[in-house]
Amino acid sequence: MAAEKLANHISKYNPQAKIFGPLDKVTKVKKFLLKENSLDLIFSDIELLDGSVFHTLSEIDLPCPIIYTMTYDYYWMQAFQNMGIEYLLKPFSYKRFTNAMIAFEQLKENFSKNNTKQGESTDQIGFRRRFLLRKRQGMKVIQVEDIICLRAEGGIIIAQDKNGLNHSLVQQSVTDLESQLNPQDFFRINRSAIINIQYVQRFENYGKDTLAIYLSGLDEPLITSKTRSPNFRQWLDS
Structure with a gap:
């Protein structure tokens, strides 16, 4: 139900978004991320059916940032240590979700600017x-x-x-x-x-x-x- 609610928020915010998942086990997450590198953003819960997602994510060279969803804020520090840019405490409203997406878009914009700078002459950097x-x-x-x-x-x-x-x-x-x-x-x-x-x-x-x-x-x-x-x-x- 939580995954379905999140998918509805994503589609409402960006109707063109292509959604993969949900993946309910860390074994599925690892298998998927090892072959799928064209992602823009990952939403992840902390505890999946077969354990914590942190250990698996630490073994993978992640292709994009993560917004974590969690029931308690106990894991917020670990979230930011594992490519997390935001976290959503369940149950979260569409307004809270929107704020998290705005943070992601600002990060993406800043990253794009940094890439442009890296394309300049190294003498200027x-x-x-x-x-x-x-x-x-x-x-x-x-x-x-x-x-x-x-x-x-x-x-x-x-x-x-x-x-x-x-x-x-x-x-x-x-x-x-x-x-x-x-x-x-x-x-x-x-x-x-x-x-x-x-x-x-x-x-x-x-x-x-x-x-x-x-x-x-x-x-x-x-x-x-x-x-x-x-x-x-x-x-x-x-």
Whole structure:
């Protein structure tokens, strides 16, 4: 009933909207999202028939933002940590739904502007050239060209340099960090890792629609997500 009510709100707000679902199990969600990448927005409850949706979403390179629907606001923090841009407490009115959609459209408009800026000459864009690090013995600077890769591990961002040293950064998310780096040199290969093209040695097929990327200075390859593998090939050839 809740899914039907939500679908009616969507159709009322945008009669041209194409709706997929509902998907009532996390197993169905994972299977669907691994093959469907042309989505604009996802509405998701927290608890599905076979468990919490958060674990499954954390394993997938999501193609779009999520508006969560929930009975209690207990999960609101986890929602925003999992691509959430809004949450709707059930039962919610059409007016509340509309406010959430306006927030989504504003986000989409800002994202479009950012993409336009990225198409400009890199000389006109202030990409990061260095990071300031806090060490026990004082402050230290690391140049971005000396970074092999950046990875999210245990809630922090780790930058590994060409000397094999790891440095903790203060950035809040990989997404924030991605926007600060020159896309001609850095590429986000999955949900939690960004690599520097200068250190790419080779890559090979790893599994269905994924690649294993070998970087100088790393003992083990990094694996692309299925949705980013084609873009990675194009990036290397650009």
